Amino acid sequence: MPAVDRAPHTVLPPTDLEAMLDLSTFLDHQTEPAALVGPDGQTVPLPLEAFTVLKEVADAMRQGRGITVAPVDQALTTQEAADFLGISRPTLVKLLEAGQIPFERPAGGRHRRVRLADVVAYQEAQRTQRRTLLDEMGGEAAAAGLYDASAENYAEALADARRSRTTGLHEA
Structure with missing residues (x-):
């Protein structure tokens, strides 16, 4: 398993926000966490905490804002x-x-x-x-x-x- 980078990582929204708008709208209509499907078809349930963060990220990026992910002990x-x-x-x-x-x-x-x-x-x-x-x-x-x-x-x-x-x- 690769080492996890604990340094803050900033991601800017895509130039074409249409896909982010679709994702954000989809997540807004979900009442409970979904699952991730890998390229090999394997499905893994998405924990509530990760689901909540994903919704917040998609919403912020839909508004054209960048996101920085950093551990709280940073x-x-x-x-x-x-x-x-x-x-x-x-x-x-x-x-x-x-x-x-x-x-x-x-x-x-x-x-x-x-x-x-x-x-x-x-x-x-x-x-x-x-x-x-x-x-x-x-x-x-x-x-x-x-x-x-x-x-x-x-x-x-x-x-x-x-x-x-x-x-x-x-x-x-």
């Missing part, structure tokens, strides 16, 4: 981690130094390494925090009547909401 450079998060390397370094994302320095090395799993965990925590804040802001806007305010009264209602939020923060 060590990233600070630049790779920053690129993954869509932030600058100096911003990432600030997050590392603030303890928001764990990192390691190889023995005798001065370069930081970040595990992909830790970067993904940080990204998920940020998403959750953003969703929570947006939900709170939406609730506050509804309570302040901003959704019901007319265009003429909106600026005044917004100013009132800001004042009450600022007063609440100072009292807390």
